[in-house]
Amino acid sequence: MSSKLIDLEVPVPEPPADLDLRSGPRIPILGNVTPSGTIVFGGGRRSIVRFIAVLVSLSFVVSADIRSDEPWLIAYASVMVVVVAAAGSLAAVITWRVPRRLRLVVCACYLALAFAMWPVLQWNVCILWIFAAIVVGVSMFTTAMTGVLTVVIAALAFAFQYANGERGVELVWLPSIIASVSLMMSAFSRQAASIVQLQQTRHELAQLAVAEERGRVARDMHDILGHSLTAIAVKAELAGMLIDTDDGGKAREEAAAVEQLARAALADVRTTVAGYRGTSVAAELANARSVLTSAGIEAEFPATVEALPAADRELAGWLVREGVTNVLRHSNARICRILVEADRVEVADDGRGQGSGPTPQSSLGNGLRGLRERAETAGWRVETGSSELGGFRLSLLRGPTELSVESEPYGRDGANDDQAEPA
Incomplete structure (x- = not known):
């Protein structure tokens, strides 16, 4: 048979x-x-x-x-x-x-x-x-x-x-x-x-699906509001300073930028709740250049992001957003340098630099923790440390996560960016 x-x-x-x-x-x-x-x-x-x-x-x-x-x-x-x-x-x-x-x-x-x-x-x-x-x-x-x-x-x-x-x-x-x-x-x-x-x-x-969805919403909400509210605070502070100098035209421009940022944050919140939100490294670089310039920080950015595969550009966008948000909030930097390569994405500054001693990874802020989860899912790893500029470095490297003890960004006070005050 x-x-x-x-x-x-x-x-x-x-x-x-x-x-x-x-x-x-x-x-x-x-x-x-x-x-x-x-x-x-x-x-x-x-x-x-x-x-x-x-x-x-x-x-x-x-x-x-x-x-x-x-x-x-x-x-x-x-x-x-x-x-x-x-x-x-x-x-x-x-x-x-x-x-x-x-x-x-x-x-x-x-x-x-x-x-x-x-x-x-x-x-x-x-x-x-x-x-x-x-x-x-x-x-x-x-x-x-x-x-x-x-x-x-x-x-x-x-x-x-x-x-x-x-x-x-x-x-x-x-x-x-x-x-x-x-x-x-x-x-x-x-x-x-x-x-x-x-x-x-x-x-x-x-239950796991519910917990995972809650984690995704919490992570995205943090990433959206952390960056957007920091940018709004910087723009609003600059607008206030321009009002004091009687430069009404420039102040109105910054006020309009604040309004645009607020509307964009609201739209991001809505799309996050719906589950369809994404980002890209090119869009985040453009936003970062505008916000850093408004804060008086010199931006050194790559001319193109074509070296990075298209499938990894969303993850790189999250790293740029988190890194620039930390620079604005904690660093007191004058220069922010961003590198985008095939196997590495890095945000570095010349600000206060890393903390005085090693701290377990579990003490990192929610933003870095969420970024690390995204990276591990995509086959990348997140590293932090001192930059060549003398400040802090946030890097995204291709490859599995290595078990190590890393330093907190900008000292102990900057470890949890949810509790830090805007710059």
Whole structure:
């Protein structure tokens, strides 16, 4: 036979229209799986249905094998059928709630409970062990443990049948039923447990997606407002200084620039919330030149960014934005130099320089932390240190992140740019 006929791959069929996995799948007999990955064992109506199912089955078995017409025995049998049915309907719930080491005790107690029917059934009490086999199957033992317990119950049933005078085929039908029921319920319970674990994983993935989206929004909001508000502060300060010098035309230009920056920041916030925001190194260089010039800082920028691959220009734009924002806020620099190469993007200044001592990376500000996360995702790494100009250097280098201890930008006061005052 051709292997193509054996190794068939078929698509999973569409789920039925009444299956709503958003509220959790329903497992027959056991209950409903919640979105967080737990089982609700039915409540009142499902518990009653489970009890009635066991009660009807037990009543049929006991009525077929009762050996006496004594009224008190019939009354006793009726009471014990209800008791055994109630215990059987609760056993599955109990075995899923108690620790694993106690599940064997639950199974043994239910097996022993069958002997309460000895005055009525005598050696035929072993027929009630079909329900004990069901309890063993749903108890979520290991495969080996389930097999051992099933063999033990089936062997006991065989011995009781033999003691009751059964011979030939009559000896094996009950052990066969016990074995098949136990293994079938074990497979069913394992499938139910798999559904629960899948639902838990789905719930965890949903939580991770929410956390990731919150992190993205927080990172983008910081990058947008940190840069834009710093630029607005610089422009507004310059406009105020020009008003004092009676240079009204230039002051109006700076005031108009402040308005444009505010509107651009508002638009960026809206697009960030919508999840469609991006940037580019060319646009950030143009913005940086304008803001640095307004702050009286000499800008040394590359004439072109063509050396950097197009796929990496958005990341480079984030680095330029963060680096220029730090220069404006913390450095008191006179020169800001930006390099854009194929494997390196760097923002350097001649300001106050790095801190006096090493500080763990976890103490870096939110801006650098967010930039580092972006870089690691794209296969780059962020480095900080002293620049050739004598100030601080923020570099983006191609390659995996190296575990190291880096210096804080502009001393301890500049480590968290969220708490620093605008320049």
